[in-house]
Amino acid sequence: MEMQMSSNLSKIDLCIIGKPNSGKSTLFNKLLKKYISNVGSQYGLTQNLIKDQFEFKNHLFTLYDTPGLRRKNKIYDTNEEKRNKEVTKLIKNVEFVILLIDVIENITKQDFRLADLVLKSQKSIFLVFNKIDLLDDQLKFKKQTQQFLEKNYSKYLTINLDFISAKNDTKILSVLNKILKNKKLINSKLSKPDLKNFLNTLDKKNKYPKIKNIEIRPKYIVQINKQILYFKVFINSKNKAPKLFCRFLENSFRNHFKLKGVPIVFDFISSKNPFAN
Ligand SMILES: Nc1nc2c(ncn2[C@@H]2O[C@H](COP(=O)(O)OP(=O)(O)OP(=O)(O)O)[C@@H](O)[C@H]2O)c(=O)[nH]1
Numbered sequence: 001m002e003m004q005m006s007s008n009l010s011k012i013d014l015c016i017i018g019k020p021n022s023g024k025s026t027l028f029n030k031l032l033k034k035y036i037s038n039v040g041s042q043y044g045l046t047q048n049l050i051k052d053q054f055e056f057k058n059h060l061f062t063l064y065d066t067p068g069l070r071r072k073n074k075i076y077d078t079n080e081e082k083r084n085k086e087v088t089k090l091i092k093n094v095e096f097v098i099l100l101i102d103v104i105e106n107i108t109k110q111d112f113r114l115a116d117l118v119l120k121s122q123k124s125i126f127l128v129f130n131k132i133d134l135l136d137d138q139l140k141f142k143k144q145t146q147q148f149l150e151k152n153y154s155k156y157l158t159i160n161l162d163f164i165s166a167k168n169d170t171k172i173l174s175v176l177n178k179i180l181k182n183k184k185l186i187n188s189k190l191s192k193p194d195l196k197n198f199l200n201t202l203d204k205k206n207k208y209p210k211i212k213n214i215e216i217r218p219k220y221i222v223q224i225n226k227q228i229l230y231f232k233v234f235i236n237s238k239n240k241a242p243k244l245f246c247r248f249l250e251n252s253f254r255n256h257f258k259l260k261g262v263p264i265v266f267d268f269i270s271s272k273n274p275f276a277n
């Protein structure tokens with residue numbers, strides 16, 4: 001009977017990654033409401049992947065705690081290298097990743113590297129700043145972080161941002177709720193008229209980036225049925241779509257359809273004969 005009940009739950013795989021000491025095991029235990037993974041101020045405490053399950057709003061979460069990930073040039077130990085590879089492999093097998101960042105250290109190059117790794121695997125990523133209880137002015141920190149990333153991080157529209165205290169159980173549920181919302185977004189099906197309307201809106205704005213004086217335009221977009229949001233974009237050029245254009249299209253698309261914080265794959269397809277209609 002119990003087996004049957006749990007099979008009705010929708011499943012979500014979630015892993016927590018981040019630098020050593022960012023509070024991964026603390027968050028892991030809080031989400032599971034039991035002390036499973038050892039917590040401590042000692043650097044590199046967690047040495048193995050730890051896995052457990054919990055239920056939240058009709059969903060069965062499989063949660064993973066992972067060893068802290070340091071920069072490659074700080075690793076002298078083959079065991080640590082092996083552990084890193086395990087985490088990299090795990091990222092490819094889950095849907096959602098929480099990248100935990102200690103607010104006192106703030107975001108570093110290593111965090112951006114880890115975020116890139118997750119985004120390359122086309123997973124949904126939550127950049128979660130932890131230990132906000134240690135801040136004098138939490139609101140100011142949030143605003144500054146948001147503004148900084150919006151300005152300086154080209155993947156800003158692809159990520160989700162949160163601020164928590166794992167230790168004090170502050171705002172942890174809000175992260176879970178956002179993950180559930182995110183899952184719904186990932187399953188969006190956009191209709192043909194909606195996609196056409198998007199192209200019309202772009203045409204009206206007429207702000208296509210010019211590359212060597214040539215304006216590249218999307219002619220047609222079609223959604224392909226896949227596990228993730230996947231679109232084929234046909235363009236009016238026989239050459240490969242330039243990066244500038246790809247970024248322009250992706251950002252416009254995310255803003256138009258309010259698809260922030262989810263992975264989207266755009267497959268740009270050049271025309272054999274760009275002048276044919
Ligand atoms: N003030 C404060 N301390 C926290 C918070 N979360 C974790 N800590 C502390 O940070 C230290 C590291 O916590 P862990 O959960 O062991 O960190 P970890 O990321 O699992 O570390 P590794 O396993 O070494 O990678 C511990 O001393 C925790 O008590 C928090 O929200 N606020």
Ligand SMILES: [Mg+2]
Pocket residue numbers: 024025026037038039045046066067068
């Ligand atoms: Mg740990």
